[in-house]
Amino acid sequence: MSLATALERAAEALPSEADVIRPANGDPVRLLAGLAPESAVRVLVSLLGDDVDAAEELLGAWLEEPAGVAALLAVEEDGLPKPARKLLRRAQHFLKSQGMRIEAPAPAPTVAHLPKVEDELRVAAVSSPDPFGFCMAYLVEGHPSGGVRLFEVSFGEGQGIASVEVYAAGS
Numbered sequence: 640m641s642l643a644t645a646l647e648r649a650a651e652a653l654p655s656e657a658d659v660i661r662p663a664n665g666d667p668v669r670l671l672a673g674l675a676p677e678s679a680v681r682v683l684v685s686l687l688g689d690d691v692d693a694a695e696e697l698l699g700a701w702l703e704e705p706a707g708v709a710a711l712l713a714v715e716e717d718g719l720p721k722p723a724r725k726l727l728r729r730a731q732h733f734l735k736s737q738g739m740r741i742e743a744p745a746p747a748p749t750v751a752h753l754p755k756v757e758d759e760l761r762v763a764a765v766s767s768p769d770p771f772g773f774c775m776a777y778l779v780e781g782h783p784s785g786g787v788r789l790f791e792v793s794f795g796e797g798q799g800i801a802s803v804e805v806y807a808a809g810s
Contacts, residue, residue: 645693649685667700679710687723698730
């Protein structure tokens with residue numbers, strides 16, 4: 640879509656700036672001259688969110704004007720689509736290559752997280768033989784999908800395995 644069409648859509652989305660957008664008739668420099676600084680930022684953000692190609696054309700003209708550079712630097716990338724963020728970074732890189740000093744945004748505060756502790760549950764126990772010569776063996780281990788499994792084996796010397804049971808408990 641052309642810049643004029645994208646600006647008309649921005650005028651519909653931003654009624655407070657429509658009185659300046661429409662008379663500019665698609666001329667980016669004339670538009671910038673009529674907009675207040677905060678209004679220029681709103682129009683630029685609207686174009687970045689709606690039509691990145693039109694925003695690139697607008698930025699091409701605005702980067703030659705101090706007010707346009709100020710509007711570009713005031714745009715926050717949060718909430719913009721990826722192509723729009725890339726366009727903003729390219730424009731900022733262009734300004735840096737022209738010798739302009741651009742302050743890097745302060746890094747967002749980070750919250751420290753404790754490392755995830757893997758509790759490995761693994762216990763085994765064997766009972767002493769009962770009067771009939773049978774022993775009970777238990778093995779408890781963590782289940783791969785959460786919870787625990789209990790293995791119970793009853794066996795006797797010379798008599799072999801009498802029973803095996805497996806129990807599972809979810810987390």
